[in-house]
Amino acid sequence: xxxxxxxxxxxxxxxxxxxxxxxxxxxxxxxxxxxxxxxxxxxxxxxxxxxxxxxxxxxxxxxxxxxxxxxxxxxxxxxxxxxxxxxxxxxxxxxxxxxxxxxxxxxxxxxxxxxxxxxxxxxxxxxxxxxxxxxxxxxxxxxxxxxxxxxxxxxxxxxxxxxxxxxxxxxxxxxxxxxxxxxxxxxxxxxxxxxxxxxxxxxxxxxxxxxxxxxxxxxxxxx
Amino acid sequence: xxxxxxxxxxxxxxxxxxxxxxxxxxxxxxxxxxxxxxxxxxxxxxxxxxxxxxxxxxxxxxxxxxxxxxxxxxxxxxxxxxxxxxxxxxxxxxxxxxxxxxxxxxxxxxxxxxxxxxxxxxxxxxxxxxxxxxxxxxxxxxxxxxxxxxxxxxxxxxxxxxxxxxxxxxxxxxxxxxxxxxxxxxxxxxxxxxxxxxxxxxxxxxxxxxxxxxxx
Numbered sequence: 073x074x075x076x077x078x079x080x081x082x083x084x085x086x087x088x089x090x091x092x093x094x095x096x097x098x099x100x101x102x103x104x105x106x107x108x109x110x111x112x113x114x115x116x117x118x119x120x121x122x123x124x125x126x127x128x129x130x131x132x133x134x135x136x137x138x139x140x141x142x143x144x145x146x147x148x149x150x151x152x153x154x155x156x157x158x159x160x161x162x163x164x165x166x167x168x169x170x171x172x173x174x175x176x177x178x179x180x181x182x183x184x185x186x187x188x189x190x191x192x193x194x195x196x197x198x199x200x201x202x203x204x205x206x207x208x209x210x211x212x213x214x215x216x217x218x219x220x221x222x223x224x225x226x227x228x229x230x231x232x233x234x235x236x237x238x239x240x241x242x243x244x245x246x247x248x249x250x251x252x253x254x255x256x257x258x259x260x261x262x263x264x265x266x267x268x269x270x271x272x273x274x275x276x277x278x279x280x281x282x283x284x285x286x287x288x289x290x291x292x293x294x295x
Numbered sequence: 296x297x298x299x300x301x302x303x304x305x306x307x308x309x310x311x312x313x314x315x316x317x318x319x320x321x322x323x324x325x326x327x328x329x330x331x332x333x334x335x336x337x338x339x340x341x342x343x344x345x346x347x348x349x350x351x352x353x354x355x356x357x358x359x360x361x362x363x364x365x366x367x368x369x370x371x372x373x374x375x376x377x378x379x380x381x382x383x384x385x386x387x388x389x390x391x392x393x394x395x396x397x398x399x400x401x402x403x404x405x406x407x408x409x410x411x412x413x414x415x416x417x418x419x420x421x422x423x424x425x426x427x428x429x430x431x432x433x434x435x436x437x438x439x440x441x442x443x444x445x446x447x448x449x450x451x452x453x454x455x456x457x458x459x460x461x462x463x464x465x466x467x468x469x470x471x472x473x474x475x476x477x478x479x480x481x482x483x484x485x486x487x488x489x490x491x492x493x494x495x496x497x498x499x500x501x502x503x504x505x506x507x508x509x510x511x
Contacts, residue, residue: 075373138447138493139486140454142465147486150478226356233358237458244360251368258369261361269356 081254082263085246092246093267099160099242100229103167107228108221110168111175116205118176119183129176136173141234144170149238163235171228178220182213215285222279226272233268243267297480303471310467311488313381317453317463321388322446328389329396336397337404338426347397354394359455363387367459384456392449399445403438404430436507443500447493454489464488 082089118129136144144166152162186209194208195201214221236245247264251257279285300307332347354362367383378386407430415425457466468485472478 075375134494135490138451138490140451140465140489142454142457143482143486143489146465146469146478147482150472150482153478230356230358233360234455236360244358244364247361247364257372261365261369265357265361265365268358268361269353272356 075258077259078256079259081250081256082259085250085254088246088250089243089263089267092241092243092264093271095160095240096229096232096242097271099163099167099235099240100225100232103164103171103232104225104228106164106168107171107175110172112179114172114176115179115183119180129180133173133176136169137177139170141166141170141231142237145234145238159235159238159240162238163232163240167228167232167235171224171231174224174227175221178217178224179213181220182217183209185216186212218280218285222276225279226276229272229275230268297477297484299471299475299477299480300484303475306471307464307467310462310464313461313463314450314453314465315492317381317385317388317456317461318446318450320385321392321449321453324385324389325392325396325449326442328393330400332393332397333400333404336401351394351397354391355398359387359391359452360458362391363455363459366390380456380460384453384459384461388449388453388456391452392445395445395448396442399438399441400434402441403434406437407433436504436509439500439504439507443497443503446500447497450493450496451489 114129114132117125118133120126145163148165148169149159149162152165190208190212191204194204199207232242233244235242236248239245243264247260251260254260332351335343335347336351338344363384366387367378367380371378371383411429411433412425415429416422420428453463454465456463457469460466462470464485468481472481475481
């Protein structure tokens with residue numbers, strides 16, 4: 073092992089790394105918001121009583137989930153080339169579709185985990201169907217699925233590294249660029265690995281620390 | 296089937312072969328490594344248990360692409376060896392998926408009630424026998440569904456090897472696309488192929504789980 077470490081190229085390129093980190097955060101954040109919206113919609117449909125709705129949601133989830141994210145990236149980048157969208161939007165689209173399938177599965181399980189008695193009791197008090205969902209079902213489901221959502225979010229941040237293949241200038245892409253100029257292979261990749269690690273830890277711990285995300289104490293058994 | 300695919304079918308098939316081979320290496324190597332890591336942590340082996348914990352936490356925080364770059368570029372540079380893209384990606388997949396599998400196996404091990412262990416000890420079995428004959432088989436049976444969903448993830452993740460130049464299914468599809476320029480057809484067919492092989496793998500998992508159930 074006669075490798076001599078030289079960390080100065082990393083420090084000299086710190087603005088490139090910072091820019092990459094910012095784009096990674098922006099990409100993950102935008103994709104996460106969209107994935108949550110789509111995922112909650114699809115998950116709600118697949119937990120509903122409608123047979124056709126369940127079928128459609130199921131097909132969507134299987135098709136999105138069983139195709140590698142890399143293929144999603146290339147597909148939306150190349151198939152929508154005629155729209156001349158910036159690579160960033162294609163990456164958001166790919167990440168959103170891929171992750172929303174996972175979110176949908178988690179949401180479906182979360183809704184299924186809220187006992188029927190809760191819905192029935194809410195209806196009995198005269199709440200409108202929409203209020204039953206937003207005031208009774210979703211808040212309880214959210215607590216149950218918070219750990220899964222936290223791990224999906226950190227999954228999404230890691231997955232965003234694949235946007236580098238369609239030339240989105242995020243962290244992994246910048247690492248490749250710095251490595252190409254300086255040949256400090258080991259230092260560059262260790263640095264960005266640590267940055268991803270820090271980001272993932274912050275997000276997965278942070279989400280669970282939000283108020284309302286922790287498990288409510290079970291007060292009474294369901295009838 | 297579209298002409299473009301038929302014309303390049305042998306090439307794409309060899310790509311599919313590489314994808315399956317990579318997934319197979321990853322599954323076998325990752326399962327073995329993951330199981331060892333999980334057991335080290337579950338039995339709280341001094342030092343090694345901590346090392347296993349550190350390893351799984353770090354690897355689970357790093358994107359696969361970065362892991363592959365480390366295995367292909369960084370490790371050979373650091374230790375002064377040469378590595379082909381295929382070997383490097385195989386190593387990367389094993390190291391990567393082992394951390395996730397370790398976590399699944401460990402939660403399987405933790406889900407076994409302590410009463411079983413006590414009952415086993417009370418019958419006069421040695422602690423090692425209790426673990427090998429009672430705890431481990433039940434934990435493995437319980438971890439089949441999550442472990443197979445990790446296998447499916449790995450199968451999809453083999454596509455990332457194309458980025459470091461391995462000619463597996465995605466890599467060969469991209470090469471064919473570079474020559475023919477029919478991205479929609481070629482990528483759709485590739486996506487369908489992944490859909491089929493992933494569905495087969497998760498079907499195997501479901502059948503296996505049903506087979507392994509204890510009938511009472």
